[in-house]
Amino acid sequence: MKIVLLTALGVGGATMIGSVIGFIFKKISHKFSDIVLSFAAGVMLAAAVLGLIIPSVEYGGKYGVIITVIGIFCGAACLNLIDKLVPHLHRLVGVDREEHKGNENLNKILLFVMAIAIHNLPEGIAAGVGFGGGDTGEALLIAGGIALQNIPEGMVIIGPMLAAGITPKRTFVCAMATGLVEVLGTLLGYFAVSIASFILPFALAFAGGTMLYVVSDEIIPETHAHGNERGATYALLVGFCLMLVSDALLN
Numbered sequence: 001m002k003i004v005l006l007t008a009l010g011v012g013g014a015t016m017i018g019s020v021i022g023f024i025f026k027k028i029s030h031k032f033s034d035i036v037l038s039f040a041a042g043v044m045l046a047a048a049v050l051g052l053i054i055p056s057v058e059y060g061g062k063y064g065v066i067i068t069v070i071g072i073f074c075g076a077a078c079l080n081l082i083d084k085l086v087p088h089l090h091r092l093v094g095v096d097r098e099e100h101k102g103n104e105n106l107n108k109i110l111l112f113v114m115a116i117a118i119h120n121l122p123e124g125i126a127a128g129v130g131f132g133g134g135d136t137g138e139a140l141l142i143a144g145g146i147a148l149q150n151i152p153e154g155m156v157i158i159g160p161m162l163a164a165g166i167t168p169k170r171t172f173v174c175a176m177a178t179g180l181v182e183v184l185g186t187l188l189g190y191f192a193v194s195i196a197s198f199i200l201p202f203a204l205a206f207a208g209g210t211m212l213y214v215v216s217d218e219i220i221p222e223t224h225a226h227g228n229e230r231g232a233t234y235a236l237l238v239g240f241c242l243m244l245v246s247d248a249l250l251n
Contacts, residue, residue: 004131007143008186011127014147015120015179018154019172025155030226033152038232040148041219042239044211047145050247051130051138052208060201071205076213078206079122083217120150120178123214124185126207129200131190141246143186146211148239150182 056071057064123146130139154175161171193203223232 003136004128004186004190007127007131007140008124008183008190011124011143011147011150011186012120012179012181012183014150015154015182016176018151019158019175020154021151022155022158022175023168023172031228031231033155034223034226034228034232035235036152037219038223038235039239040145040152041215041223042236042241043145043148043243044219044239045215045236046240046243046247047142048126048208048211048215050243051142052126052204052211055138056201056204056208059204064201067201068205068208071202072209072212074202075122075206075209075211079210079213079217082122120182121185122207122210123150124182124187125189125192126211127182128186128189128191129193129203129207131193138247141243145243146182150179154179 053068053072056068060067127139127143127146130142158171158175161174162168166174189203189207193200220232220236223229223236
């Protein structure tokens with residue numbers, strides 16, 4: 001339990017680390033952001049497949065493939081529903097570049113922050129479910145991939161909030177809140193699987209589906225929208241292969 005709690009704090013704390021970097025640099029180039037996000041996408045992609053989806057098939061026994069496929073689509077459908085309720089991240093990252101009067105720009109930026117917070121919940125659950133599988137090494141790889149993705153997320157929310165006139169103190173509190181959501185999600189995922197271990201195959205696949213959805217629907221479109229497609233693609237491959245090598249060495 002201790003390592004789960006420490007990991008939960010680490011996953012949520014990654015957002016705060018990104019926020020501190022955002023305070024230091026304030027304006028981060030699209031190229032740098034795209035490369036970092038793509039690397040994180042590769043790590044998350046490998047973590048989803050190696051740490052969640054393949055174990056789901058193995059734990060599911062005779063009907064493992066069926067359970068896994070259903071779980072993946074349920075996870076993706078869950079985030080699809082969330083996307084209908086809140087704005088897409090890749091549509092809001094550049095909103096602050098436009099000039100608005102009144103509170104229109106501020107409202108959109110706050111929606112952007114809320115969208116990140118809501119997306120962090122299933123990511124945290126994915127990290128917690130990984131520990132529920134009993135393989136600490138795999139769980140740490142999954143959590144590490146999610147944490148890497150949280151750092152640039154924390155970076156991109158600082159500049160727009162400061163530009164909208166939100167005080168640095170409140171900006172940091174908002175960033176901290178998005179990280180706490182992930183801590184709660186991690187603990188929720190761990191306890192849910194620990195209490196009802198029979199749901200483990202479905203829960204692993206569900207978590208894997210959410211991660212695949214985030215990579216495909218949010219990260220890849222964002223990193224390919226600013227003319228950095230080639231670098232972003234290779235960064236994704238590097239992240240994926242790094243996780244692949246790490247998994248092979250641990251096993």
